[in-house]
Amino acid sequence: MSTFQQFPFVSVNGRPYERGVQYGRAAVGRVRASAAMYGQTLHALGYSASARAALIGHFETMIGELDASYLEEMRGIADGADVPFADIVMINARTEVLAKARADKAEAEGEALLDGCTGALVLPERSATGNLLHAQNWDWRADCVETGIVLRVQRDDGPDFLTFVEAGGLARSGMNSAGVSITANYLESDRDFKQLGVPLAILRRKVLDQPVFANALKAVATTPKSCSNNIMLGMAEGFAIDFECTTNEAFPLYPGADNLIVHANHWVSPVARAKLVDTGCENSADSYYRDWRVHKLLNQHETISRDDLKQALFDDFGTPFSVCRPPREGVRHSITATVAMVVMEPALGEMDVAPMPALNRRFTRYRLKGDPVLLDAPSV
Known part of the structure; x- marks a missing residue:
């Protein structure tokens, strides 16, 4: 079992632009790697410089309309890492940018939108500590192990937050000091890209900005989106909900009698399934057993600890199409x-x-307060 380099920890504070500059300087190599990765994909899709600028500019406008301070923060990241501002916008809208580029250049080769993932929420009633637990495996391009970071933002203009994110991004999976937590994973439907909305990465950041949980729910349920996505929300006080979202509608799923929510990459809500066509099955058929496996493994425990949750997410049933995926060739030749x-x-x-948990069992514990700590590898 290999041990991979742990994700760098970046802690910033101050006003939006100042935070961005600190972020860009601290993660300069990884920010540049993120920008190069997605820039190369757009180039492979045949986009000219002017077409790329127009595409990214559209999403810049939408982000600014939601919250202009996000653009200030992105300008700071760009200046700190000495990369073009448009590259930072591209990273924060990469799902939408790549998908629209593929739609506009349908004949070109590109990787599928398999931002896969299996997520789980454990209510306090089932937790060994009596606290809500929230977890996810993030499945995507294997080379993103070299671009991921853990970002802590300490500020006076909202709650502090901690997020695992691609370098240059404002948020992905994370939690804030008000006890709000979020993960999100890929869904696909026949409504996707019939309109253009707020980039999903920015929506996740909007959730982490909320000091009140009800406003986090509102942000997820009412913000227009370009494509489908599954968004799992936790509240430290003891509530969990999953929203299966399409571009203009959100379908809630609640914990079952076992006080768990587990979600992979297929639509579950009966209401959603009656109204939509799930178009993602071709690329994620394994989704139909991944959530079942995690449910089954978690329900072997009367109470569930963090280690129990990790062991469930290490599951290799059906490998390489498993809950915990080793590197393998994706549907369009990229390694996922x-x-x-x-x-x-x-x-x-x-x-x-x-x-890269299929090949590595070492965790780092990152904190809203205090320094990171490298943990001992759990038993297999």
Whole structure:
């Protein structure tokens, strides 16, 4: 079992632009790698410089309309890392930018939108500590193990937050000091890209900005989106909900009698399934057993600890099409894998993260307060 380099920890504070500059300087190599990765994909799709600028400019406008301070922060990241501002916008809208580019250049080759993932929420009633647990395996391009970071933002203009994110991005999986936690994973439907909305990465950041949980729910349920996505929300006080979202509608799923929510990459809500066509099955058929496997493994425990949750997410049933995916060739020739496992206990302000968990069992514990700590590898 290999041990991978742990994800760098970047802690910033101050006003939006100042935070961005600190972020860009601290993660300069990884920010540039993120920009190069997605820039090369757009180039492979045949986009000219002017077409790329127009595409990214559209999403810049939408981000600014939602919250202009996000653009200030992105300008700071760009200046700190000495990369073009448009590259930072591209990173924060990469799902939408790449998908629209493929739609506009349908004949070109590109990787599929398999931002796969298996997520789980454990209510306090089932948790060994009596605290809500929130976890996810993030499945995407294997080379993103070299671009991921853990970002902590300490500020006076909202709650502090901690997020695992691609370098240059404002947020991905994370939690804030108000006890709000979020993960998100790929869904696909026949409504996708019939309109253009707020980039999903920015929506996740909007959730982490909320000091009140009800406003986090509102942000997810009412913000227009370009494509489908599954968004799992936790509240440290003891509530969990999953929103299966399409571009203009959100379908809630609640914990079952076992006080768990587990979600992979297929639509579950009966209401959603009656109204939509799930168009993602071709690329994620394994989704139909991944959530079942995690449910089954978790329900072997009367109470569930963080280690129990990790063991369920390490599951290799059906490998390489498993809950924890080793690097393998994707549907369009890119190498995909479970890039990171993220396990959060928001009431304690702690997030355990392991890079490439199919090949590595070492976690680092990152904190809303205090320094990161490298943990011992759990038993197999």
